[in-house]
Amino acid sequence: MTEWTTDKEKKILWKYRFTLTLRIIRVLAAIGFLYGAYNIILSIAYDQSEKADKNYFSISQAINWTQNGYLVKNEPFLHAEITPFLSQELSLPLVRTIGKKEVQIGLVDVTKRLIAPFSSKNITYTEPSAQSGFTFYLPEDPRTGKKLTLKVDPTVWSTLEKVHEGTVADFAFSTDRYYKPEELLELLSNYDVDVLWMPLYTGELKEIKDVSYSVAGGTYFMVDGLGMTRARETDDYKSYTEIGLHSDGIKENERIMLANMEHLLKSENKTYLENVLGLRFLQERHDYLKENGFKVYGAVVTGPVKELLKLQDLKTIQSAQVGEFAYWNWTGE
Structure with a gap:
């Protein structure tokens, strides 16, 4: 042993x-x-599917409609990933157009999870001044039809007068009445400016009661409204062709916007639409536009400062704001 x-x-x-x-x-x-191996297969499958393109399309539409003249940069190559828990993560550049140039002012980070309430969106601004954006005032109280007036701050025009003519800027204004989009575009066609965004009236305070708004001196402005901007039509999320805000193509722009609203309503979860993308009452707003047509009450434009100064001749303008200036980068058409 x-x-x-x-x-x-x-x-x-x-x-x-x-x-x-x-x-x-x-x-x-x-x-x-x-x-x-799971991550590699998952990433390959995600890259070959249309999920990233679909998510990008939904986010870009929401941002472009709600950000008062700021846009998600239109580009086919974007940073998109899928996590092992099937969460989609996208990072999109946010830009503002000053003259003919797009200037990045921030980053939109979106995480779309399988369970919609746990999804999130965060906008990080590289320029603090861009965070406030532009404000647009309604021309009347939708509930009573009473006209609402607000005088243009004279320093807006004096600021433009003092700036060197070899400068471009973006500029926003509200009107004293509602216009059909083609009417306002026709009015602005006499000036050498590009129209970037127009606030839409979609039934707030009248058809849609529970909306976010503020009152300044008896004048209402919408906090979570929608606006018209360049329109991108797509069936497979691969097309990046867009229609800008021009009088000769505005009806097509309207048609595409309604179609894209319908697409988002069918393809995205309501919680994700409202809480993450910020598209509250999208169904009600779609129905209002479809039944009553498109009405705008202002615009974000860009162009040479001396051309923007000429807009003071428009008696319909009841408030105005100057955005950011940049060195001359303008080409007349």
């Missing part, structure tokens, strides 16, 4: 520990390999 000794016990324990450690390493390596 072999005599049991402390040395033999240590050897057996060491051998056991070595064997156990080796097994654990093998199991961890197998798990790591399977996890890596």
